[in-house]
Amino acid sequence: MKRLLFALTIILALNVALAANVDLDQLDIAKFSLTTDEEKTINFEETEYIITTDSITPSEIKLFFSPNNLVITAKKEKPIEIDLNNDREVDFSLTYLTNLDAVTTIELKKTDLPEDEMDDESSPISDLNPKDQVNDILASIKANLKFLVYAVIVLIVLIIIVKSYKKRANPERLYSKAEALHKEAQEFHKDGDEETAQELYDKAEELREKARDMENSEV
Structure with a gap:
């Protein structure tokens, strides 16, 4: 039973990690991984958008955004500008970074960043001052807090079930x-x-x- 609880906990943790939202209302730059059969939710201007992969090759990726039915094609390591909310203004850039073992890494970057941040492509977080780094970390935690709460609740329920089973x-x-x-x-x-x-x-x-x-x- 202990092994079962441990396995369920690991599976739950993996699911939570994969399901975590990308909150562009809190982060200026975000990197995330995406597989062929996976969906990723991003928050932008208090609206949720779902990203799914239509096709992936080593040099090109085709993505589908819903509910606005936006289809974009990105070449590897070549940023493209995206108008996500159809207001005829560029909201952010998307870059197809890597594709290893069927896992694709994508970077989203807001286009209204200061020029010194836009010019630095190597490390969007490492050059921030300590205060900004802390703010980014807190924003990331806040964006994924509800998933962590769900994980804790499910874990508590599992513990109660196991204890009840042992008692009976x-x-x-x-x-x-x-x-x-x-x-x-x-x-x-x-x-x-x-x-x-x-x-x-x-x-x-x-x-x-x-x-x-x-x-x-x-x-």
Whole structure:
């Protein structure tokens, strides 16, 4: 059961990480990974957009944005400008960076950044002053906070389920219940109801077998 809980926790953590939104209302520059069958949600001007991959090659990627039904094609390492909200103004640039083992890395960068930030392509975060770095980290945590809350809630539910299972499946409880059934069977036997008595004897023996199996598995 501990192994099952550990596996479920790992799966949950991976799902949360993959499902995390990219919040362009909080971040000026964002990098994220995308696989062929994966969807990525981005927040821009308090609106959610879903990005899916239409096709991926080593030199080119084709993406579909919904619900605005925008289709864009990007060449590798060549930024393209995107008007996401159809206001005839460029909102951000998109760059297809890498594609390794079917995992594509994409960078989104707002176009209204100061010139010194726009000119630096190598490391969008490392050259920020410490205060700005902290603000970016806090913004990223805030953007993904609801997914972390969901993860904690699900983990708590799993722990409660496991504890409840262990409590109900305690060998001593099974032995106690088997003894009660055995005594009840004896009463039916005294009254001459052999059929009911035998059914209760059988159920009591089944519980004893389960209890013995549990004891052996714990050794």
